[in-house]
Amino acid sequence: MKELGQLKHFLGIELSYSQEGIFLHQQKYFRDLLKNFGMLKCKTILMPIEPNSKICTHEGKDLEDAAMYQQLVGSLIYLTLTRSDISFAVGYGIMYKRGEDCTVVGYCDADYVGNHDTRRSTIGYVFMLGSGEISWCNKRQPTVSLSTTEVEYRAAALYHRLA
Template sequence: MQDMHLAFNTKEEEMFPHLLPMVELVLSPWADKVAVVLVYVDDLISTGDDLEDIKRIHMNLGIRFQMKELGELKHFLGLEIDRNKYGIFLCQQKYFSDLLKWFGMFDCKPIVTPMDVNTKVRIDEVEQLEDYCMYRQLVGSLIYLTLTRPDISQATS
């Protein structure tokens, strides 16, 4: 990510702190305008209130990096993005389907309420896990689903 800092010749304190490993959010140094660039590994999302600023950012980045314009954002990190005159809408249907396949649950039967909010789990009633790593992956994946499905937050907390 150091190259991103050099491309704009900005000070470290002007950058947003690291959100996740390999994620960088760069904010515009121009006070009266908004320009945001989100970099995740080798993917980049840019947005702002001035198309000319965005084009200038892309041009400056294109000088230092090989880039390819992919058009309007439709998918990113398991999110499906739909933008229309009513707003921006996020969906994780494909991510959810992929999770079901990955964990061997694709043919499961859905139920209306995934978990009773009054459920009390006791240690003596719980089976021992065979694969802690898979369990952690599943819980993390379900927590990620709460980005677009806050209704499952109780079941994943």
């Protein structure tokens, strides 16, 4: 192991140290993002999305390269780590992508006495947006259930709280 000094850059996040504290930013990541998608010379705006804007799924053109769109969306979501002011605009834009179903679907399930040592069951859920998973969990129930019905009821109650 080596001592490399103060951390300056990690996973696309840059750290700046000052008297007030440590500041996180992604200027280089954002500049590289603009460069990769051919938008280095784009105009700047004060607000990331126009107030009361409406987007319709039948407007615009179909995507030629879905992989490029997915890379852009993933990069923008990662950029929201330090730029929470664009979170709403990124989420709003993702909801109305062309050419793919944008409904949210959730599934939950449980096993009865999944762990024979503790007699506790395992529950799990997954939420999907279109064909991609956006949230999932798999964990042991905190209490011992006495029937398969009780296990499924607890899993459904957990799913209902999260939906």
